[in-house]
């Protein structure tokens with residue numbers, strides 16, 4: 001079974017498509033996670049492949065299905081956080097010995113194929129549909145929802161895993177060279193780090209609306225607080241430290257106006273969800289969480305970096321597509337779990353959604369009100385990447401768990417968890433899922 | 441010091457013009473539309489048939505900026521912190537270029553100010569378009 005990338009026809013990219021044809025007919029049931037770690041220690045049992053298997057098996061057990069009932073799998077084959085296994089470094093022999101190998105020695109170490117997973121998970125005997133989604137869990141969720149809705153498979157595992165290796169983030173490769181190729185030079189000669197583009201948008205936002213960096217503080221504190229109540233997350237597992245306003249406001253700049261805590265921390269981790277039809281979900285172990293819609297944003301900026309105007313226009317469009325396909329309005333959202341890694345675009349997502357009636361320029365004032373899980377306007381109850389490290393999937397796990405009533409310490413209490421939205425990453429270029437406790 | 445540049449097929453005209461202190465930008469003559477970074481095809485009509493290089497007048501305005509304190513590029517780390525501004529060309533404000541704004545103090549950047557192109561040598565001698573505030 002050769003596995004390829006999902007065709008663009010599986011994504012809902014346009015406005016005017018109407019209510020999603022499979023609204024309420026697809027459900028997430030099981031959730032499975034691996035542990036987290038800052039970097040790989042090069043042991044077989046902590047490799048990205050081993051943790052992927054663990055996350056998948058945890059999702060299967062959580063849903064309470066027999067592995068041979070699963071007929072589909074959607075994974076993201078890229079696993080890098082920005083770290084690459086050096087060409088001249090041999091793989092540890094015990095890692096090679098521990099798994100059934102594919103033709104690619106880095107499979108299961110610094111990338112992941114369906115072939116590798118199936119070779120190492122012999123209990124998955126009935127997979128007849130497999131497909132790749134690029135980069136993010138958010139993307140894979142859209143594909144899985146559409147695949148189940150279209151009847152391409154009835155019980156589907158979705159997986160995203162991340163590897164992180166020794167060495168400082170993005171300091172190797174091209175960045176360490178004395179000369180680089182002409183095409184990449186046009187963007188990269190000036191040395192802007194990853195958060196720079198978002199920092200620029202935030203700088204323009206502050207000038208336009210009269211806001212400042214310190215106004216982000218309540219959002220950061222709230223995110224870390226929620227993250228420390230996420231037992232699957234990095235900060236909860238390894239560094240259970242509350243953040244103070246001073247910690248945030250005095251942190252060193254990376255690309256001003258983005259500082260250290262406006263960035264997420266790259267980690268190793270894996271997560272999996274089990275998707276199935278609403279009909280089959282009734283017989284599974286956990287309460288089904290129904291998918292009301294999925295949305296793709298495929299906008300491309302005209303220039304080197306998106307302008308604030310482009311960002312605001314695309315977030316507004318994404319918001320309209322989210323509501324249109326789900327047949328809901330902003331007033332129906334119990335909570336939002338839009339992406340936050342970098343912190344400084346979360347407000348664009350919120351404003352595009354019109355969450356709790358806010359418009360462009362309002363979000364930083366909104367952050368000064370009660371945005372906690374106990375209040376009427378929960379913001380990022382997952383705590384996101386800021387609260388639990390870079391996975392780009394905490395927001396999905398949290399949305400499912402909130403609507404199942406098993407988010408533990410993070411369970412929102414100021415409103416009933418009925419409908420939520422999660423997704424990302426970037427304002428221009430992301431995938432979003434609308435989740436509901438009921439199918440309609 | 442900026443990294444050197446090894447021109448490739450797509451970008452060679454841009455870099456050789458820079459070595460002659462000229463700023464050229466890719467243009468689709470069918471759409472009458474500039475684009476940067478250059479690409480194999482026009483971003484609008486999706487055809488590569490009508491792409492050409494057009495000389496710019498070399499003036500622009502500072503659209504936005506950030507200050508880089510933690511740069512991933514080894515050759516630039518000695519210069520931290522430094523400005524990285526986005527310039528919008530007067531020929532077409534949709535065309536953006538990055539700049540270290542030589543001569544402008546760190547984090548004291550006049551957003552909206554007029555700038556003009558200058559050419560600066562990189563580590564391997566390739567000239568790079570840079571931008572200076574016009575007084």
Ligand SMILES: [Zn+2]
Pocket residue numbers: 468469470471472473482483484485486487
């Ligand atoms: Zn054209």
